Amino acid sequence: MREFEETFATAEAAATQNRQSVSARERSPNEATKMAQVDTLLTPRFYTTDHAAIDAASVEPVRREWEGLMAEFEADNNDEHFTRPPDMASKVSELPPALYQEFNEFLISSITSEFSGCVLYAELKKKVKNKDMKDVFGYMARDESRHAGFINQWLKDFGVGVDLGFLTKAKKYTFFQPKFIFYATYLSEKIGYARYIAIYRQIEKHPEFRFHPIFLWFEKWCNDEFRHGEAFALIMRANPKLLEGRNLLWIRFFQLAVFATMFVRDHTRPEMHKALGLDPTAYDLRVFEITSEIAKQVFSVTLSWDHPDFLAGLRRLCVIQDEANAAKARGGVVGRLLQGVAAAKAAWVFGRLYLLPVKRAPLPSQIRMQPSW
Numbered sequence: 001m002r003e004f005e006e007t008f009a010t011a012e013a014a015a016t017q018n019r020q021s022v023s024a025r026e027r028s029p030n031e032a033t034k035m036a037q038v039d040t041l042l043t044p045r046f047y048t049t050d051h052a053a054i055d056a057a058s059v060e061p062v063r064r065e066w067e068g069l070m071a072e073f074e075a076d077n078n079d080e081h082f083t084r085p086p087d088m089a090s091k092v093s094e095l096p097p098a099l100y101q102e103f104n105e106f107l108i109s110s111i112t113s114e115f116s117g118c119v120l121y122a123e124l125k126k127k128v129k130n131k132d133m134k135d136v137f138g139y140m141a142r143d144e145s146r147h148a149g150f151i152n153q154w155l156k157d158f159g160v161g162v163d164l165g166f167l168t169k170a171k172k173y174t175f176f177q178p179k180f181i182f183y184a185t186y187l188s189e190k191i192g193y194a195r196y197i198a199i200y201r202q203i204e205k206h207p208e209f210r211f212h213p214i215f216l217w218f219e220k221w222c223n224d225e226f227r228h229g230e231a232f233a234l235i236m237r238a239n240p241k242l243l244e245g246r247n248l249l250w251i252r253f254f255q256l257a258v259f260a261t262m263f264v265r266d267h268t269r270p271e272m273h274k275a276l277g278l279d280p281t282a283y284d285l286r287v288f289e290i291t292s293e294i295a296k297q298v299f300s301v302t303l304s305w306d307h308p309d310f311l312a313g314l315r316r317l318c319v320i321q322d323e324a325n326a327a328k329a330r331g332g333v334v335g336r337l338l339q340g341v342a343a344a345k346a347a348w349v350f351g352r353l354y355l356l357p358v359k360r361a362p363l364p365s366q367i368r369m370q371p372s373w
Helices: 002-016 031-037 051-055 060-075 098-129 131-157 165-168 178-205 213-238 247-266 270-275 280-295 309-330 330-354
Strands: 046-048 171-176 301-302 358-360
Touching: 046 098, 051 098, 051 178, 060 131, 060 213, 098 131, 098 178, 098 270, 131 213, 165 270, 178 213, 178 247, 247 280, 247 301, 247 309, 247 330, 270 280, 280 301, 301 330, 309 330
Parallel strands: 046 171
Antiparallel strands: 301 358
């Protein structure tokens, strides 16, 4: 538990300190920390928002459901879950080089995402006075600190643990309006559930594909993600203007951004998916299906992820990403020009995907859902 307490303390400190870059003289980050620090379209970011607007949020229209959710958080049924058996030797992390590289990147991306949530939630808990918001963000910061600390334990088996203290100071923070925080974090938590449960079900059926012990924790882990998403669902349903009118355009945008990012990123990890016995395209489509079904609890519009042109567009984005990577590696003036061309192509494809028909359905009267996939 010490690892998780240290992770939470780091996030709490980040919520109160001035975020200034750390000079190389003060601390020299290892390669894993450098990877986590990089900001690209495919890597998780750190966010901050308007604390006063979050403080003003009300959940009175969904009070009964909210109190039930808070009772679940208070019960903390995953308190002892993220503990490795004492006899689990570090040699379990010995992997073939190509698989090691992709899996290492997966873990670093995952810890950055988890810790990003921890830092944001800890900051909100510190700065809001609204008891409902203070409670929920405190519970979620607690959970995310466990997740991040747990991943870091495994990374340290590789000798490449992420320096989370350095990351809080060195990584750039992006400001998002509260409604964007709600849309993005809701989708992040729910798609996180869908991703982890799809992998867990695969190794449940085919234990021979479990190339690393961390997958044994995925079921209860993803239930935390699901519960976090429920909190954002209740906040948004309690404030229906967030889900109406022009905001539907933003909702479509964030769904597409999350799906496209996941698809392109997953297709850069063929060895990892092969080791899991998964086809990355089939896996991503299954995750899109689960996430879209869940999102109907709060979004009256969801993407036509099963439209043939949708998959074709995502595959085109993968090709463009390869072109962008090659241009970056080339460097120089020509390389920068080619990166600009790739960015323009990606924006065009993204725009065409955005204009595809969407699925519409009325919001259900019962908001809460259970992780039943």
